[in-house]
Amino acid sequence: MMEMKDGSAMSADDFPPSRLVAMLGALLLVFSAVTGAAAMAAPIGSTPTADGPSDVSDTSGEEIVDTFKQRVDSIDTLVMTKTTKMTMNGNQTSTTETKLWVDFETDRIRREVAESSSGSETITVRNETGTITYRPDENQYNTYDVGSNVSTIATRMVGSAEFEYEASETVDGNEVYRLRAIPNTTADRNADVTGTVWVDTETYFPTKVTVDTDTERMNYTMTMQFSNVSLNDDLSDSRFTIDIPANASEPEPPHHERHTFDSLSDVRSEAEISVPSPEVPDEYEYESAYLTESDDYSVVRLRYTNGSDGEVSLSKRTDTGYNYSDNDEFEAVDIGNQTGWYNKFDGTSMLIWESANHTYTLYGDLSESETIEIAEPIEVE
Numbered sequence: 001m002m003e004m005k006d007g008s009a010m011s012a013d014d015f016p017p018s019r020l021v022a023m024l025g026a027l028l029l030v031f032s033a034v035t036g037a038a039a040m041a042a043p044i045g046s047t048p049t050a051d052g053p054s055d056v057s058d059t060s061g062e063e064i065v066d067t068f069k070q071r072v073d074s075i076d077t078l079v080m081t082k083t084t085k086m087t088m089n090g091n092q093t094s095t096t097e098t099k100l101w102v103d104f105e106t107d108r109i110r111r112e113v114a115e116s117s118s119g120s121e122t123i124t125v126r127n128e129t130g131t132i133t134y135r136p137d138e139n140q141y142n143t144y145d146v147g148s149n150v151s152t153i154a155t156r157m158v159g160s161a162e163f164e165y166e167a168s169e170t171v172d173g174n175e176v177y178r179l180r181a182i183p184n185t186t187a188d189r190n191a192d193v194t195g196t197v198w199v200d201t202e203t204y205f206p207t208k209v210t211v212d213t214d215t216e217r218m219n220y221t222m223t224m225q226f227s228n229v230s231l232n233d234d235l236s237d238s239r240f241t242i243d244i245p246a247n248a249s250e251p252e253p254p255h256h257e258r259h260t261f262d263s264l265s266d267v268r269s270e271a272e273i274s275v276p277s278p279e280v281p282d283e284y285e286y287e288s289a290y291l292t293e294s295d296d297y298s299v300v301r302l303r304y305t306n307g308s309d310g311e312v313s314l315s316k317r318t319d320t321g322y323n324y325s326d327n328d329e330f331e332a333v334d335i336g337n338q339t340g341w342y343n344k345f346d347g348t349s350m351l352i353w354e355s356a357n358h359t360y361t362l363y364g365d366l367s368e369s370e371t372i373e374i375a376e377p378i379e380v381e
Contacts, residue, residue, distance in 0.1 A: 061165025312364030
């Protein structure tokens, strides 16, 4: 059941744009991602929205879309459970249940992965002082000097998308609007992406998002269902802290000495790890390399610049074992015969993929298609 504490009339001019960007960012990112099962979720709530259209027959599709955007844009705090299911070629590959608490006013987030087919329970809090992650099963935690900025995170997650009203439907006795989402993040990739959002007719908050992505080799489906949703409740400061047990341990990161090389030939002769040879655009030239190696860890990073502000960087490191399918900030893309994970933020593309027990990260001032084109020959090295 969804609870809402606000009841004022909605006007597009009354809402800060960061709310819409932040909420839709979490939804729209998946419109070019690997995606999941198509079970219909029950609408969440029955509290009417002020000034929202109440009679479907008297409401135009454009009004429905506008009211949906305005409803999302009015959110100051959000609490919900998100269940994400992902499938590949009709076979379910992963399910993750995540509980979220977000305070857009103070840029604070709490994320609890309560159930995942690919990992144990984790609790992560980001606030003005930094980020801390706690793993109860292992009784271990890690701290990071990285604060939170909800609006920035959301802006990085999504560029833009258009919504079109498709139909009104009844799900479990509740009325929902079905909207089609039209992304522009896949225009330069050979994939057919279909996104759908189901919106409760009374609350105008999404109940479910599904995305189907078809490529020449495979089909991906993702379903995100939203439940236990509360909007604009007062959230306690204690929600954005973690009580770490006194006997919990914080593994110390290993100390690795980093070496810098002005010559590409020098880093190739010094490194025990094989150094890749990326085919970067002609305007870029090798600038420098960084190498760190030990008995259990190796990383090499190559940096290319174009003489002005442009930069392309490729790193290769010992496989981290991280499952990027659980990270909502990345979308799945095809790199040759395998899957990579792509994101674009502040005009910079980032692509991550794994090959032969190594993890590669490529980022720079490139389009998505340029990034994938550079990565494809490296994947088979």
